[in-house]
Amino acid sequence: MPEIRITVNGEPQEVEQGTTLAALIERLGLAGQPCAAEVNKALVPKRDHPSRELAEGDSVELVTLVGGG
Amino acid sequence: MTSAKTSSPPAAEPGLDPLALAGRTWSSRLIVGTGKYESYETMQQALDASGAEVVTVAVRRERLINKEGRSLLEFIDTDRYTILPNTAGCFSAEDAVRVARLGREILEQLNNPGAGWVKVEVLHDKKTLLPDPVGTIEATKELVADGFKVLAYTSDDPASAVKIKEAGATSVMPAGSPIGSGQGVLNRNNILLCLELLKEGDAAYPVIVDAGVGSASDVSVAMEIGADGVLLNTAVAHAKDPVMMAHAMRHACIAGRQSYLAGRIPKRLYATASSPWEGAISYIPGE
Numbered sequence: 256m257p258e259i260r261i262t263v264n265g266e267p268q269e270v271e272q273g274t275t276l277a278a279l280i281e282r283l284g285l286a287g288q289p290c291a292a293e294v295n296k297a298l299v300p301k302r303d304h305p306s307r308e309l310a311e312g313d314s315v316e317l318v319t320l321v322g323g324g
Numbered sequence: 325m326t327s328a329k330t331s332s333p334p335a336a337e338p339g340l341d342p343l344a345l346a347g348r349t350w351s352s353r354l355i356v357g358t359g360k361y362e363s364y365e366t367m368q369q370a371l372d373a374s375g376a377e378v379v380t381v382a383v384r385r386e387r388l389i390n391k392e393g394r395s396l397l398e399f400i401d402t403d404r405y406t407i408l409p410n411t412a413g414c415f416s417a418e419d420a421v422r423v424a425r426l427g428r429e430i431l432e433q434l435n436n437p438g439a440g441w442v443k444v445e446v447l448h449d450k451k452t453l454l455p456d457p458v459g460t461i462e463a464t465k466e467l468v469a470d471g472f473k474v475l476a477y478t479s480d481d482p483a484s485a486v487k488i489k490e491a492g493a494t495s496v497m498p499a500g501s502p503i504g505s506g507q508g509v510l511n512r513n514n515i516l517l518c519l520e521l522l523k524e525g526d527a528a529y530p531v532i533v534d535a536g537v538g539s540a541s542d543v544s545v546a547m548e549i550g551a552d553g554v555l556l557n558t559a560v561a562h563a564k565d566p567v568m569m570a571h572a573m574r575h576a577c578i579a580g581r582q583s584y585l586a587g588r589i590p591k592r593l594y595a596t597a598s599s600p601w602e603g604a605i606s607y608i609p610g611e
Contacts, residue, residue, distance in 0.1 A: 264385040285386055289397060291429035298425045301433060316385065318426050322367065322396050323382025323412050324357030324503070324535075324557030 259311040270309060277304035280317065291318050340578065341585070343553055345530045346441050346473045346494050352377050353547070354577040355408065355532065357557025361566065364399040370560050371405070373570035380408045380443055380555065383427045397434070407431055407438035408475065411445050417462035420446045424467050441473040441494065443534075443555075453503040457484035461491045468492035477534050480514035482521050489522055489529070496522055497534035497555060500546060504558040506538030509545050519550045540569070540576035547580025548588070 256271040263279070270279060276299055280286050292299050293316040299307050309315070342349040356376045361367035371379055379400065387393070400407070409427030411420040424442040431439035444467065446459035455478045464474045473494040478484055480498040488496050498518045501507035509515055515533060523529050533546035534555040543554045554577060563569035601608070 264388060266388065283386070283388055288395070289430045289433045290386060291383075291426040291433075293422065293426060296422060298422070298429060300429060316426075317388075318383050318430070319386050320381040320396055320407070320409065320427070320430055321384045322357070322359040322361060323410050324359045324380055324555075 259309065259313075261309055261311070261313045261315060263315045264317060274309050275305055276307040276309060276315070279309065279315065280304060283317070285317060289319060292316065293318075337578075338582070340581070343530065344528060345532075345553070346475070348437075350377050352574075352577070353553040353581060354543070354573060355380065355553060355555040356560060356570070356573075357555070358396060358400065359557050360561040364394060364396065366566050367561070368399045370566045370570040371400070373567050373574065374560065375574040377404075377406060378408050378438075379405045380410050380557070381427075382410055382412045383423050383430070402434050402436045407434075407436050408441060408443050409438060410443040410477075411463070413447070414445060414463075415447050415449075415456070415459075417446055417459045417466065420444055420459070420463040421466050421470075424463075424472060425470070428472070440471075441475060442467060443475045443477060443497070444493075445477045455479055455499070457481070457487065460484075461487055464488055464491040464493050475532070480511055480518060482514060482517040485518045485531075486521050495530040495532055495552075497532040499535035500533050500542065501536030503535045505536055506559060507536055508538050508542035509533065509536065509549075512545065512549055515546065515551065516549055537573075540572040543573055543576040544580035544583065547577055548583040550584055553577075 258269040259272050261268055276292055294313050342351050343353045352375045354374055354376045355378045356374045357380045411423040414420040414423055428439050444463050446456045446463050448454045448456040460476055460478055464476050467474050475495045475497055476488045476493040477497050478488055485496045485498055500509040519531050522531050530552040532553040532555055533551045537543055537556040537559045546554050560566050560569045
């Protein structure tokens with residue numbers, strides 16, 4: 256499978272073409288944890304993670320909750 | 325025979341009226357942050373000691389390397405606390421809206437009632453962390469349109485506080501002094517004006533003093549001039565003994581509320597004796 260270049264949390268990554276957001280989250284070991292995702296600054300709700308295929312140049316943000324005031 | 329003297333225990337604590345905020349009532353008027361603790365264990369104990377029912381959190385990138393560290397959520401009982409996500413670190417309305425939506429998404433996954441609201445912070449610069457009122461208003465409008473209940477951090481400027489309320493904020497949260505500065509309520513007249521203008525014809529509108537608290541007396545000051553609640557973090561997290569300070573903050577919040585409800589005496593230039601003059605056997609100058 257050809258690879259595409261994306262960024263995840265600001266870091267460049269290469270993933271196989273056709274990789275879904277859910278597959279990326281799984282690969283990063285974040286599946287099953289509370290985690291919200293954005294692609295190109297737009298929120299992708301969890302129910303859409305399995306159907307959302309990533310494209311060349313996509314910028315993905317994966318966030319969680321941390322201590323704050 | 326009855327006597328006026330009594331040794332029976334005091335009646336149930338009066339003046340603990342609940343806080344109506346965002347469509348719910350809360351028995352604690354203190355909201356505490358979860359940042360800057362030396363350990364999650366200390367944070368957990370401090371949250372418990374504070375009596376708070378609402379705790380704030382921030383939204384940040386997942387760590388993709390070195391991620392074996394423990395997660396905040398392992399130390400917050402999401403059945404006990406309602407989580408209030410913030411948009412800390414945002415310098416534009418656009419970013420604040422993105423962060424608010426991400427926070428809501430996570431809280432929906434956790435089934436936490438905090439999914440419906442957000443503490444909006446749109447900051448002007450990293451050094452002062454003072455709010456950008458224009459960006460705060462923009463973000464508030466957009467998030468309200470998107471179904472959020474917005475609790476907006478702002479400065480103690482009464483005019484911008486009113487504009488933020490008009491933008492649809494559920495609560496306006498003026499700062500006592502800059503975030504984390506520990507200076508307390510620097511301009512109580514401005515907070516009083518915020519309270520007066522925001523509550524004009526709308527006495528139940530919740531106004532929460534957010535930021536600047538350094539010690540327990542600062543919480544009491546905010547509460548006794550009529551704030552509906554206080555939001556704080558650093559004053560507890562960075563105290564020498566955070567758990568003890570959390571207890572102090574809980575008492576100070578209650579004391580301030582009771583003092584407000586009880587109605588203070590007016591300030592006077594001259595003294596007024598507490599003991600009667602009548603029957604004094606002493607020589608009284610001037611008489």
